[in-house]
Amino acid sequence: MAKSTVKSTPKTLDIIKNDPWLKDYEAAIVGRHRHAEDKIAELTQNGKCSLSDFASGYLYFGLHRTATGWVFREWAPHATEIYLIGDFNDWKESPKYQLKRIKDTGNWEIKLRGNALKHGDLYKLKIHWKGGCGERIPAWCRRVVQDEQTKIFSAQVWAPEQPYVWKKKTFRPNTAPLLIYECHIGMAQDAEKVGSYNEFRENVLPRIAADGYNCIQIMAIQEHPYYGSFGYHVSSFFAASSRFGTPEELKRLIDEAHKMGIAVIMDIVHSHAVKNEVEGLGNFAGDPCQYFYSGGRREHPAWDSLCFDYGKNEVIHFLLSNCKFWLDEYHFDGFRFDGVTSMLYYSHGLGEAFCNYGDYFNGHEDDNAICYLTLANALIHEVNPKAITIAEEVSGMPGLAAPFKSGGYGFDYRMAMNIPDYWIKTIKEKKDEDWKPSSMFWEVTNRRADEKTISYCESHDQALVGDKTIIFRLIDADMYWHFKKGDENYAVERGIALHKMIRLLTASTINGGYLNFMGNEFGHPEWIDFPREGNGWSHKYARRQWNLVDNKELCYHYLGDFDKAMLDIIGKEKNIQKSPVTEIWHNDGDQVLAYSRNNLIFVFNFNYARSYTDYGFMVPQGAYDVILNTDAPAFGGHGLNDDSLRHLTNFDPLLARDGKGWLKLYLPARSAMVLRRAQEDKKTENK
Known part of the structure; x- marks a missing residue:
């Protein structure tokens, strides 16, 4: 294992060079950077050992x-x-x-x-x-x-005579791009019960692979006393939840995923811990603050849980060792860190708006937690340079997903949490005629230039009881009565159309990765409600009804088939996440949007009533083929276009000097299409 080395802080950190607006806060940024450098030096005895050695x-x-x-x-x-x-x-x-x-x-x-x-x-x-x-x-x-x-x-005591023997000993995640399937082992089965690691491996993993996802993000792995906490009230940080099976069965699941080319990341909870004393760390040896802050900072005011004291070296040792353990023992490929906003601020981010840069550097930040997160990222990438780290963070803290050497905290990605909030607000509060493509495009591309994000329309958060998934917001009770093919009403047709368009717009504009929560891709009709006293301890709503998407007589398969086709295009377009998203056209009155990435052109008509004939855009001259159309009959559309036709640009002498021509298309109402420029045209241009 290579030793951890600490280099002196450069005169000006790259995150400040990349964003001059941060110059006013240079002292705070450099101070946090040096705090992490000093802590690494302390824990590694000035480089005598590695951070990985410390975290063992x-x-x-x-x-x-x-x-x-x-x-x-x-x-x-x-x-x-x-x-x-x-x-x-x-x-x-x-x-x-x-x-x-x-x-x-x-x-x-x-x-x-x-x-x-x-x-x-x-x-x-x-x-x-x-x-x-x-x-x-x-x-x-x-x-x-x-x-x-x-x-x-x-x-x-867990010491089987025959420890698990890994079949796939080395694995490198495919991050070009990262296509994440967020999942929960226990609720991944049709049956009204707690599912197992084996059932997930046998029944669900093949679906995920077939659908084109190259990464699973597993929730609720760390042991938690209350099943209904979704795994977020952790009691035993080094124990894989036994309610799903044995450690060997989890290892076999991960091994099988790797053999399929699927990375496995864990939803890790280091932002807080369950308050339980008998099962957890709440009062471990007569000291309520052995692992946690003292006084008013000990308890999280909103989560009914305890907050780690990131200023104690023993706590840092415990948490860093926890990161390395899951990488080493179970071959996880990385982590999605939950509740990062709560860690960053003394206020846990509660009641704060974060309207300008000053809100990130006004003295209410927990420098100990910031230091710990920076160290965690350094350690994880020291143990496995190809590991994936994602921050679930809503405040927009600059530098969170920038490299440590640049002055950042070292996460590979941050969750684009603005996007699902935007879609919810749009669906809830705006009439269809008020949906503005310019606003949509700005929202899905609004991110820091030097930080990669994970874009998503909705995650498990939007599927919980008390909230609504996108499909349920769009269709509501008609999901139950009009989702049989041939019996669709207006609400269902509208919902199916917009569900596909929202997903395509979100997934096609990524700069890092795309995430979906299991079942949402095909419009799973039920919210998630874990067994509790209020529902008679029922598992009815803590499961996934795969039978719905498998039933070709129902409309669910339209959405599932579209999701697969969409991911096939995104996954096969080489490094699409690194290519510029170039706006070609938007007209909020027409509700039309067009943009390009590499050789692909994405065109959306969000107008609920108007279809457009010969709607033109200026694009590089050549021939274009439709490779995906939300209005195709295979995806529940009306099939108003003949997608087998090749579209040729119209010559315009005023545009010819720029190598452009008019691409004119028929745009049915509430539809989107993806076109690819013919390769022979691209080859000719390159010559």
Whole structure:
């Protein structure tokens, strides 16, 4: 492993050179950069070891099999006594299973010989501290299970005789472009139950591959006590959720995905932790602030959870080790960091508008959290230079997805969270005749020039109960009564048409990647409502009804087939995410938009009533073929164009000197098409 090296901060960081408006905040930007440099130097002893070496706590702490038996270690500085209790000693304290403090540190250790523990044993820690004691699940444990009858969680010894053997030992994600399928293992099945890693691998992974996605982003992997938290109230950070299966089954899923050419990234939660004390870290050894901030900053006011103290080296060690663990042990290809906005600001971003640059540099930023995120990105890319990191961040903090050497925080991508908000606002608040293509185009291309984004129309957030997916906002209850082919009414026809156009506009203007939440591509009709007391603990709405898209008598397959065709074009257009998005034309009165990328031209007519004959655009001279049309019958359209016809530009002597001509098209109302310039014309031009 290469050692981490720290270079001196250049005179002017690139993010300031790239954006002169940041010059007024240079002191703050340089200060944050140097904070990270200094912390790396401290943790690596000025380069004597690497950041990866530092972040190997999971190889030391927790339970490990040795040549002579077992060793267990835990960080618990406020403990006075610690015992292992479990199946092996009838859940009672005994001298044989008592840990000893390691010298004058806060670390505790026990070494056991022979078969004192065996694979499958349940266990916990019994921790004593001044004024109290309690049972705790070890902070570094890798396996936690819940008793079906008592609902009590326990750690489990996990040391199978035959560890998983990886079939695909090396893998390089395809990021040209990154096409992400956001998914949840438990709710990925038709059946009204919690799905498994195996069922996902067998039933869902082939669908994802066939649809053209090259990356899955898996939610709810880290163990969480409450299923309905969607995995965001984590209790055991190193344990893959056992409600979906075994560690080996998760590894096999990832291995199989890699064999299909699909990268696997994890939705990692380091922005907060569940408040539970018995299952989590809330009061681990009599110190409520062992892992978390003290005082008013300890609890998150909106999430009913606890906020990590990113200023403690021990907490940084815990979290960085967690990043490396999932890369090393499970071969994940990277992470989508949840709740980054909450980490960046003392206010967690709540109630703030972030209207100008000064709002990012006014002293209310948590420099410890910023430093941790910068270190996490440095570590992840040191362990795997091809790893993918994505920030879920809504405030627009400059530099978040810029390289560390440039003065940024090192994420590869940031979520374009403005886009789904824009589509929701447009659908909810504007009449069809008020949809303005100029506004749409600005919104989907509004991003920092030096930062890559993940564009999306909607994610799991918009599918949760209490909210609505795009298809449901467009069609509502008619989804239930008029989605059979031949029985479509106006609402359904409108919804199907706009669903395709919104997705095409969003996906075709990416500068990094595109994301979709499972089922939304075919217009899944139900919201997500996890089992809870209020719904009788039902799984009815915590599943995906694949039977709907498989049924060729229903309209769902139109949307699914279109999504596949759209991704096929985007995925095969070489480095489309790096090509400029060049506006050709917009007319808000006509509600028409056209733009180009490489040899592709995208044309949209959002007008709900007017179709246009011989609508012309100035484009490079040549021949153009229609390669995708939202109005095609195969996608639920009316088929008003003959897409087999080749379109030739009309010569215009005033345009000829620029190598351009008029491309005239028939544009049906509420439709979009993609045209590709014939390759022979491009070859002639290049000569």
